[in-house]
Amino acid sequence: MIMGSSGSGKSTLLYALSGMDKPTLGEVYFDGRNITRYTEDQLAVFRRTHCGFVFQQTHLLDHMSLMDNVLASGLLVNRNRRALTAKAEQLLTQVGLPASSWGKFPSQLSGGEAQRAGMVRACINNPLVLFADEPTGALNSASGDSVLDVMTRMNRDGQSIVMVTHDLKTALRGSRILYLRDGTIYGDLTLGAFQDGQDEGRRERLNEFLAEMGW
Numbered sequence: 001m002i003m004g005s006s007g008s009g010k011s012t013l014l015y016a017l018s019g020m021d022k023p024t025l026g027e028v029y030f031d032g033r034n035i036t037r038y039t040e041d042q043l044a045v046f047r048r049t050h051c052g053f054v055f056q057q058t059h060l061l062d063h064m065s066l067m068d069n070v071l072a073s074g075l076l077v078n079r080n081r082r083a084l085t086a087k088a089e090q091l092l093t094q095v096g097l098p099a100s101s102w103g104k105f106p107s108q109l110s111g112g113e114a115q116r117a118g119m120v121r122a123c124i125n126n127p128l129v130l131f132a133d134e135p136t137g138a139l140n141s142a143s144g145d146s147v148l149d150v151m152t153r154m155n156r157d158g159q160s161i162v163m164v165t166h167d168l169k170t171a172l173r174g175s176r177i178l179y180l181r182d183g184t185i186y187g188d189l190t191l192g193a194f195q196d197g198q199d200e201g202r203r204e205r206l207n208e209f210l211a212e213m214g215w
Helices: 010-017 040-050 066-074 081-094 111-123 141-156 199-213
Strands: 002-004 051-054 129-133 160-164 176-181 184-190
Touching: 002 010, 002 160, 010 129, 010 160, 040 051, 051 111, 066 081, 066 111, 081 111, 111 129, 111 141, 129 141, 141 160, 176 199, 184 199
Parallel strands: 002 176, 051 129, 129 160
Antiparallel strands: 176 184
């Protein structure tokens, strides 16, 4: 989890790590690759084959069904439509989106459903890292919890996730917290893997850490 006050550089760090932005100084190594040396075309290929993105707004294409939104992203990497469709169906089912919803358009989905569809789209190409920028920021409490539950299960299954958040409940799900101040990593807290029923102890540790950071 990446935390910090507004303007501290959270989203900038996320975008630099994922190759969406190029830093003016320094280098970014991703899985042993110095991506700061990549051209824009190389970065585009790198992002769609190694990264997944989930934002506060889902950015699903309004004129395409839920399933077609997912497949459109996958077909950029995998031309085997049958295999890709089977994988999309499996992922959509895993995140609680039944077959009855696959033909719906984004305007027919709830906020939580749309965000879960966005997560499937982000994961369809087996990203090494899933980058998330305030993914629950536009959701109500119940929908936000359902999205966090899905991301927690993904993480337990081996999906690396780097997430920007202002929300304490969301931050509690993280195994590690980086706190930024004025573009610098000011604090670093290791919480360990999230387990159900451990909220109180984790909350105390996180609150103490954030108090030290001047949150």
